[in-house]
Amino acid sequence: MITVSNTNFDEVKLIVPSIFEDHRGLYVETYNIEDYFRNNIKLNFVRDDISTSAKDVLRGLHYDNKTWKLIHCMYGKIYFVVCDMRKDSKQYLAWQAFILTSNNRHQVLVPPGFANAHLVLSDQCIFHYKMSEYYDPENEKCVRWNDPKVNIYWPVSDPVLSEKDSKAKMLV
Numbered sequence: 001m002i003t004v005s006n007t008n009f010d011e012v013k014l015i016v017p018s019i020f021e022d023h024r025g026l027y028v029e030t031y032n033i034e035d036y037f038r039n040n041i042k043l044n045f046v047r048d049d050i051s052t053s054a055k056d057v058l059r060g061l062h063y064d065n066k067t068w069k070l071i072h073c074m075y076g077k078i079y080f081v082v083c084d085m086r087k088d089s090k091q092y093l094a095w096q097a098f099i100l101t102s103n104n105r106h107q108v109l110v111p112p113g114f115a116n117a118h119l120v121l122s123d124q125c126i127f128h129y130k131m132s133e134y135y136d137p138e139n140e141k142c143v144r145w146n147d148p149k150v151n152i153y154w155p156v157s158d159p160v161l162s163e164k165d166s167k168a169k170m171l172v
Contacts, residue, residue, distance in 0.1 A: 058159035060117020076125030
C-alpha cells in the first residue's frame, strides 16, 4: 500500500510506501502497478535506472518535456529538488526540496517539464528512478545547479559535479 500526498505543485506527488519491519529487518514494496493505478497514477514505465554517488555529489538539474520519473533513494540520504521549467506555468522556476532516505523510503513522482536534481548528504547513496520514456539525449535540458534566477537553496557551497553539469548554462 502507498499513501500519495500533494506537494507545492499539483503535478508532483510525494509517495510513501508501507514499510514492514520486524526483528529480521524490513520489507518495502517499491512499485506495484495496481497500487499506483488505484491512486490515479496511471503511467507506463519503460526503464529503471540506478546511480551511486558519494557525499556532496550533485546530479542535475535535468529535465525534458515528455518523461515522467518516479524517484527514490535506495541507500543513504539525499536532498532532492524539483523545479517547474514550464514557461507557461504560473509556478515557472518555483522549486521544492525533499529529503529522501533509505529509512523513510519516500518517493517523488516528477512530471515532464520539471527539472530534478539530487545532492548526496550521506557518505554514499544509491539513487533509483523509473522513467516513462527511453533516454533521448537530444531532448534533455540542463539548468545550472546554482542559477540565480532559480535560486535553489543547497546545503553545500561547493558540490562535486559532472563535466556536463558544471558546463550547464544559466537561464537568460
